[in-house]
Amino acid sequence: MSRPCPQHQHPHRLIQQPLSDLTDKLRQGELKITAPRQAILDVLRKHSSPLTIKEIHTSLGKLDCDLATIYRNMHTLERMGLVRRYDFGDGAARFELSPEDSDAHHHHLVCSRCARIVELDDCFLNEFQDQLAHRHGFTQISHRMEFFGICPNCQAP
């Protein structure tokens, strides 16, 4: 199934692309380069796991823009493929930068107590998902998968 190669454990997490890269992508998408936009992308670049809107907002610190602005920007950036949205079932969407390889994706192991997030290897479901689509006549197939449990820190001593 997935390969537990240690070097591959967190491959595309700390995304290294220079800011100019992102700026270019914004321009390509006919998006204007605004302070909130840049700051949001900055925050996401600094974190390795998905953040909620609130977390993004507080991480913005000095540049304290409106929540509605962040919500709107996350939609825009998602539509452009720059960020990816996750839903861990606690009622708040989370976002992280898309990996450079836009076809790749991965899943998460989330602690139900402290919400610590472990990023897993690249997904191994693509082949299965294609079979499924074919069998049931579906197109534009995709999937969501998350794992939940109690992380080592949260297990009673």
Added chain:
Amino acid sequence: MSRPCPQHQHPHRLIQQPLSDLTDKLRQGELKITAPRQAILDVLRKHSSPLTIKEIHTSLGKLDCDLATIYRNMHTLERMGLVRRYDFGDGAARFELSPEDSDAHHHHLVCSRCARIVELDDCFLNEFQDQLAHRHGFTQISHRMEFFGICPNCQAP
């Protein structure tokens, strides 16, 4: 991976247990047998795929109980293991009767346009999930997985 045995395609969908069975389970759980409770279970027994609270409410028809009552009951029934909760990411929880084999579970293929739901075979992730828990030191591991796509009916003609 999963076996596409046609007879097994929708094995535990139409749950056949007589109502008295459910009644017994309610009693065991020290739950009182009330009209809304019975009606909700009735509605779930008549449907093969997960229903939202709204759908349950309108399906109740004549017995038009309060939404809060349904919400509260779904919690209770879930805690008792009588129903299972699903989250397809559209912001509304969905519920279906638990299969008789309470260890078994399955996943869904959901049409992103019309919300048609295809019930899939029993899950094949248990082994993988256990490996994952062991590798990362997590306990009480569980997972969610859903597939999305455009169903045959919704594909442009």
Added chain:
DNA sequence: CTGAAGATTGCAAACCGCTTGCATCTTCAA
């Protein structure tokens, strides 16, 4: 460099699914 067009923002109000406090009603064991 400037101004106009259009995108973006902040603010406030609204929305939606869901939860909760409270008074009243129902169930069920004794």
Added chain:
DNA sequence: TTGAAGATGCAAGCGGTTTGCAATCTTCAG
């Protein structure tokens, strides 16, 4: 039959998210 525990209806409230609108900012052609 009766009363305690549990369940319901109603209305208010909550958290995450969306939206209408007027003001502001980015961009680019001139």
